[in-house]
Amino acid sequence: MQTDGEESLLHSCFGSLKSAVMGCCYSICHKETDPQENIVNERTHLLEVPEQQQETPSPTTCASTPPRKPDEQSALNRILHETATNVIDVGALGPYSLEAGAYSERVRTYSARAAAAALPPPARARLLADLPPALRRALLAAPSLAPADRDLITNAVKKAASAISELRVEHHEDLVVAFRVP
Amino acid sequence: MEKIPDQLGYLILTEDGAVLESGGELENDERVATIITDLISLSNSIDPVAFGPEEKFKKISITYDDHWFVICISNKKIYVVKRSIQSSPSESIAVNV
Numbered sequence: 001m002q003t004d005g006e007e008s009l010l011h012s013c014f015g016s017l018k019s020a021v022m023g024c025c026y027s028i029c030h031k032e033t034d035p036q037e038n039i040v041n042e043r044t045h046l047l048e049v050p051e052q053q054q055e056t057p058s059p060t061t062c063a064s065t066p067p068r069k070p071d072e073q074s075a076l077n078r079i080l081h082e083t084a085t086n087v088i089d090v091g092a093l094g095p096y097s098l099e100a101g102a103y104s105e106r107v108r109t110y111s112a113r114a115a116a117a118a119l120p121p122p123a124r125a126r127l128l129a130d131l132p133p134a135l136r137r138a139l140l141a142a143p144s145l146a147p148a149d150r151d152l153i154t155n156a157v158k159k160a161a162s163a164i165s166e167l168r169v170e171h172h173e174d175l176v177v178a179f180r181v182p
Numbered sequence: 183m184e185k186i187p188d189q190l191g192y193l194i195l196t197e198d199g200a201v202l203e204s205g206g207e208l209e210n211d212e213r214v215a216t217i218i219t220d221l222i223s224l225s226n227s228i229d230p231v232a233f234g235p236e237e238k239f240k241k242i243s244i245t246y247d248d249h250w251f252v253i254c255i256s257n258k259k260i261y262v263v264k265r266s267i268q269s270s271p272s273e274s275i276a277v278n279v
Contacts, residue, residue: 127226128238128239128242133257144267159277161279
């Protein structure tokens with residue numbers, strides 16, 4: 001809880017600060033209409049900065065914004081104006097009409113291109129070949145898998161399956177590290 | 183369909199899996215027909231890098247201890263034959279993992 005003395009002191013400090021800032025704002029806001037623009041004085045910029053990058057508060061905010069807000073407010077306004085200039089309003093473009101001759105010309109060109117680029121339907125991938133009847137008869141009557149081959153396949157697959165089941169991830173370092181921000 | 187030696191049963195299916203002919207132990211066996219059809223469509227979507235489009239196989243065989251199935255495609259039909267194995271005492275080395 002502040003005492004009355006401290007409170008009045010704060011008020012007077014704030015008041016003088018406000019008038020100083022307002023004075024600065026006034027001079028900055030009216031820079032364009034200043035007839036003494038060409039004269040080098042204490043207000044001329046040392047570096048030639050382009051107009052867009054200068055954080056000049058708009059005249060409407062000069063009188064009302066408190067000292068800490070102008071940066072945030074002007075930044076927000078800048079972003080807003082940049083977005084507004086970059087937006088393309090398609091709805092506001094208006095009706096677009098094509099001449100009859102140009103339209104039919106385009107139809108002809110595009111259909112010619114589409115016909116030229118037409119691909120045959122892709123053949124379905126099939127692992128088993130379609131056999132002629134003679135081959136089929138011989139194949140179905142052929143002897144079965146040799147026991148030695150069968151054991152070889154079974155053992156090889158068992159070993160592969162056990163090897164795959166033993167796959168492990170070895171943890172070496174942390175995946176997530178904190179930024180060492182002082 | 184022709185008689186196959188040591189045949190236990192047979193199925194002739196369309197490419198979609200509908201049973202055209204059946205006989206023996208596989209007579210009217212729609213369950214086996216569905217399984218075989220699914221197996222063939224599974225084999226069609228095998229890794230194209232490992233098995234290129236030019237590499238075709240003639241048959242698929244499923245071998246058990248006492249019987250085995252042979253599957254092949256001919257004239258757009260799937261032929262499945264169940265045949266018996268004359269089990270003889272064989273010296274096989276089995277790896278138990």
